[in-house]
Amino acid sequence: MPLSENKQFWEQAWADGRTRFHRPDPNAGLIKYAQTIFDSGDRVLVPLCGKSVDMLWLSERGFGVSGVEVARLPIDEFISENNLDGTWSDHSYQVKGQRISIFHQDFFNHDGRYEAIYDRACLVALAAPLRVRMAERYKALLKPNGRILLITLKHPTADGPPFSISDEEINRLFAKDFSIELLEIASAPVDERTIEIRKLELLCP
Template sequence: MEKSFWLEKWQKNEIGFHNREAHPLLVEHFARLDLERGDRLFLPLCGKTLDIGWLLERGYSVAGAELSEMAVIQLFEQLEMEPQVDIIGDLKRYRAPDIDIFVGDIFHLTDEVLGPVAAVYDRAALVALPLEMRSRYAQHLVQVTGSAPQLLITFEYDQEEMPGPPFCVSDGEVAQHYAKAYTLNLLQTVAVEGGLKGKCPAEEKVWLLESK
């Protein structure tokens, strides 16, 4: 899947994947990460998610990575923050108190540039990537975050009924990507109301990945 696919989605405002409130599964299960106020979370492929505002309001620090600069500009407008912008290698960094968002290809993000994080919240990254990219992404995420614990959200449905994204990521695939680095805990499975994009039945799953 080309970068131009997602950039065009943002350009055309075709962002049905953008929730208009904090994700209910984050709200319900966030405490399982056992974090302290001030701890820093990494949100890969974060877009302009309202989950960031929810985390900031509760006293956490946020780092994110996002391909679309338009999404990041809209994020800071939404947060009513004036970011400082600088260039770090192949990435742009938008920053304000308690928030750093890196704009560009997430595979260009290094652990040195990202800095330490206490946890990862992956709501829309793994499921946004096609099969051939997911293994590379998962390995990269583990490396740049130092195997920080994760709250991961996936979808499971008949991929033949809908091409994605979001893509179907089975329980077995989650294990394939993460079982070496983490103990995997499936916290909840919920049916997607009305089906995924109204097209096919689907389940949304939330996982707690605890560092081994």
């Protein structure tokens, strides 16, 4: 899918309120594993951030946060629903008094170097060819020994988003550059889904 089509798809999803993925509370996997995967003070990239309150949870625990979101609506809602104050400069919003920056841009145009990435419902949001590009960008955006907290889904259909991601695909995307540790498989209350939580760590060259 071309990036322009992907952008249109998600802008329409937000405009139509097709956002069942959004949760009012911080993600249980993040709460359980953040402090074992991220080091104190790390700046964590949240690649396809929506209006996730996980960004606030990370900031409250002393992590820096850089969210990247292609649609403007969730960024505006993130700011208003959480009563945040801050300033826009070009395409990025800096939250006042917190280490949170939100970039209104396509993730595939985002640059930077991060200690860690938090992916909940990001890889699974994209069609297969974009997932290959996403894994390449993850490697490029991480500093040496960079880590990823990766939360994906499995379900019995080929439909998406969210797309079901097999072990074989995870290995194909990441095994040559990352060590991969499966931390947990949990069942989700909908559609025979299972949630998989992994720690990935960039291998030294």
